[in-house]
Amino acid sequence: MVASAVLALAAPAFAGTVIPQLTFETIGDMTNLSQAGNNPYAALGIGFSGNAFGIRSARDAGGSGNFFRDPMNLGALAMFNDSPTQENVLTLTVAGGFADFFSIEYAGKLGASGRAAVYDEKGNLLGMEQFKPPAGSCPSSTDDLCVWDITKFEFNGVAHTIKLFGSTANYFFDNIQLGQPGSTVPEPSSFALGFAALAALGLSRRRSAR
Numbered sequence: 001m002v003a004s005a006v007l008a009l010a011a012p013a014f015a016g017t018v019i020p021q022l023t024f025e026t027i028g029d030m031t032n033l034s035q036a037g038n039n040p041y042a043a044l045g046i047g048f049s050g051n052a053f054g055i056r057s058a059r060d061a062g063g064s065g066n067f068f069r070d071p072m073n074l075g076a077l078a079m080f081n082d083s084p085t086q087e088n089v090l091t092l093t094v095a096g097g098f099a100d101f102f103s104i105e106y107a108g109k110l111g112a113s114g115r116a117a118v119y120d121e122k123g124n125l126l127g128m129e130q131f132k133p134p135a136g137s138c139p140s141s142t143d144d145l146c147v148w149d150i151t152k153f154e155f156n157g158v159a160h161t162i163k164l165f166g167s168t169a170n171y172f173f174d175n176i177q178l179g180q181p182g183s184t185v186p187e188p189s190s191f192a193l194g195f196a197a198l199a200a201l202g203l204s205r206r207r208s209a210r
Contacts, residue, residue, distance in 0.1 A: 027054030045095030097182025
């Protein structure tokens with residue numbers, strides 16, 4: 001009985017919750033997500049900084065975004081460039097962290113270039129992927145964006161920051177997936193508890209042998 005109880009205590013304790021896909025469907029048009037009260041994902045420990053705006057499709061939702069997709073994707077995350085000659089950076093922070101992989105869908109104007117990168121809690125780069133060159137505008141309009149790509153990459157470690165870089169033109173982002181919860185790494189207290197449990201188990205076995 002003692003041994004089984006100790007083994008139960010030795011199981012690593014994991015914290016954190018699974019973060020759902022970020023779809024931006026519940027955000028109003030031209031909503032600055034870096035301002036207090038505007039971020040619907042704040043309760044999940046997700047923060048935004050930089051030129052990050054929730055935006056609605058102009059064609060299908062009466063918003064300001066010159067993009068369109070299927071009827072289930074009327075909202076997006078917009079990154080605007082203040083200057084066509086400077087690189088813009090949009091930052092997402094994830095308080096609880098996430099592990100294994102990162103994926104994001106995106107659309108950009110012809111000539112746009114950009115990349116996605118993830119960093120650990122200390123700012124070390126864990127993984128980066130260049131966005132594919134935009135495939136072109138929609139047949140109905142040279143201004144509308146309807147060609148969406150997806151980038152997904154795996155990494156080792158626990159990421160806490162995502163940076164989206166873009167230059168030359170605007171980008172829209174959607175359906176961000178943050179892999180597994182950062183809790184896939186046991187908390188430090190779990191290691192201490194596990195070692196203590198193993199030591200207690202060894203002691204009980206030695207006593208039983210006597």
